[in-house]
Amino acid sequence: MYQSDSEGWASSKDLRSHLGHLESELLFLSTLTGISIRNYSMKTEDLANTEKTEKSMKKVLQRHRLSGNCHMITFQLEFQILEIQDKENLSSVITDLNIIMEPTEYSELSEFVSRAEERRDLLMFFRSLHFFVEWCEYRKRTFEHFKEKYPEAVHLPEGAASSYMVVQSTRQPGFELVIVWRVQIDEEGKVLPKLDLLPKAPQQALQLDRNRVLETAPLSFRALLGALGIEAALESLIKSLCTADYGRFPADSQVSKMPQEAPRPYAELTCSPRSP
Incomplete structure (x- = not known):
C-alpha cells in the first residue's frame, strides 16, 4: 500500500504502527466480505479559494486509486473526494468515480457498474459486488x-x-x-x-x-x-x-448456507413458460 502524503507523521515508528493497524483492518475486511485490496495510492491537492465569501473555507481534493478483487472478480477504482472545511463543519463528497472491471462471463455486472459510476456510489458498488x-x-x-x-x-x-x-x-x-x-x-x-x-x-x-x-x-x-x-x-x-431412473434416492443433504441477502419466501423468483 502506498500513500503519497506522509509528511504529517512525527516519526517512522508512528507510520509503521499506523500501517500495521490499517493492514489488520484490511485483513479483517477481506475475511468478512471476500474483498481484497492489493494496491492503493492517494494524492491531495489544496484548492485556492477565489471568492471573497470563501476565504474562510479550506478545500482539499483527494485523488484515490486502488485495485483489488472479490473472489474471482478483479477491479480497479479511481475516485476523487472533495473536502470542504469552514470554521464549524467539515464535509466531503465523491466528485468522480471510474470503475474498471476485468472481463468476466457475468454480463449482469456491466450495467451495474455503469449505474454505480453515474451515482458515484462506492458503498453500493462494494456491497452489491459482495452479494x-x-x-x-x-x-x-x-x-x-x-x-x-x-x-x-x-x-x-x-x-x-x-x-x-x-x-x-x-x-x-x-x-x-x-x-x-x-x-x-x-x-x-x-x-x-x-x-x-x-x-x-x-x-x-x-x-x-x-x-x-x-x-x-x-x-x-x-x-x-x-x-x-x-x-x-x-x-x-x-x-x-x-423417479423411474432411481429405485432409491441418495439421502437428502444441504449444499451450504445461502447468502445473507437471500429473500425468503422467494417472491422475486420468476419462471418463463416458454421453451428454448
Whole structure:
C-alpha cells in the first residue's frame, strides 16, 4: 500500500504502527466480505479559494486509486473526494468515480457498474459486488451438488459456473428440464436470484399432454420455489423427472448456507413458460 502524503507523521515508528493497524483492518475486511485490496495510492491537492465569501473555507481534493478483487472478480477504482472545511463543519463528497472491471462471463455486472459510476456510489458498488459473488458461488456449489448426487440425470454443458443446469430422463429420451438461474442487481443495488424453468419434450408428448402439465410446469415451479426454497425445489424437480431412473434416492443433504441477502419466501423468483 502506498500513500503519497506522509509528511504529517512525527516519526517512522508512528507510520509503521499506523500501517500495521490499517493492514489488520484490511485483513479483517477481506475475511468478512471476500474483498481484497492489493494496491492503493492517494494524492491531495489544496484548492485556492477565489471568492471573497470563501476565504474562510479550506478545500482539499483527494485523488484515490486502488485495485483489488472479490473472489474471482478483479477491479480497479479511481475516485476523487472533495473536502470542504469552514470554521464549524467539515464535509466531503465523491466528485468522480471510474470503475474498471476485468472481463468476466457475468454480463449482469456491466450495467451495474455503469449505474454505480453515474451515482458515484462506492458503498453500493462494494456491497452489491459482495452479494453478487456470494450468490454466484452458491449457485455453483448447488449445481455441483446435484451433478454429484444425480450424475446420470443432471448435466452442466458449460460447467458449474454457468447460469443453467439441464435435467434429463435416462428412460424417456427427449424429456428434459432446463433450469436457468440468473443473478441480477436491481436499480437500488439489491442482489436477487432469478430462476426460470424451461421444459422440453418430444412433439408427440406435447400433443398427448391434454392436462397441460408441461405448459403449466414453469408456474408450478414458481410456486414450489416460494414454498420450499431453491435447493428443495430443485431436488423435488429432479426426483419428479427421474423417479423411474432411481429405485432409491441418495439421502437428502444441504449444499451450504445461502447468502445473507437471500429473500425468503422467494417472491422475486420468476419462471418463463416458454421453451428454448
